Amino acid sequence: MAKAVQKVVRRESGSSFLIPSLLALVMFVMGSDLNIVAPFAAPISHSFKVPLSSTGWLVTVFAFGYAGASPLIGYLSDRMGRRPIFFSGTALFIAFDGLSTLSPSFWILAVSRTIAGVAAVCAAV
Numbered sequence: 001m002a003k004a005v006q007k008v009v010r011r012e013s014g015s016s017f018l019i020p021s022l023l024a025l026v027m028f029v030m031g032s033d034l035n036i037v038a039p040f041a042a043p044i045s046h047s048f049k050v051p052l053s054s055t056g057w058l059v060t061v062f063a064f065g066y067a068g069a070s071p072l073i074g075y076l077s078d079r080m081g082r083r084p085i086f087f088s089g090t091a092l093f094i095a096f097d098g099l100s101t102l103s104p105s106f107w108i109l110a111v112s113r114t115i116a117g118v119a120a121v122c123a124a125v
Contacts (some may be wrong), residue, residue: 009019014056015119016107017091026090026123027123027124028067030093030120030123030124031103031120033062033093033097033116034059034062034063034066034117034120035059035118037055037058037059037062037113038059041056042055044058044109048105048106048109050106052104053066057110058109058110058113059111060119061114061117062112062113062114062116062117062119063112063117063118065113065114065115065116065117065118065121066117066118066121067123068118069117073085073089073118073121073125074125077122082105082125084125085122085125086122086123088122089119089120089121089122089123089125090119090122090123092115092116092118092119093116093119093120093122093123095117096113096119097112098114100110100112100113100116
């Protein structure tokens with residue numbers, strides 16, 4: 001009995017605990033990205049000179065990208081495996097979230113948020 005407990009403690013205290021922690025962090029960041037636009041709606045509206053109501057679409061297009069891509073990403077992860085889908089999706093998410101940050105126009109911001117929503121599905125598989 002004591003040896004079984006030692007194995008569990010050793011397994012959770014070593015580097016094997018690092019990977020689940022990093023995965024949890026990735027999921028937290030991708031999950032919180034859906035609503036991160038809401039507190040910054042007024043500055044985004046002012047910066048791009050669009051109506052304040054238009055900035056709400058940034059949350060909507062992210063959600064549409066996420067929901068629309070879910071069946072396809074699920075199918076691809078069954079065919080190709082979860083690991084390549086997760087890592088490629090995380091890389092795409094980082095790239096398109098970076099593009100969202102540096103967007104020169106509102107439309108590029110909306111498209112990059114949509115693709116970031118699609119990429120966020122990949123981490124949920």
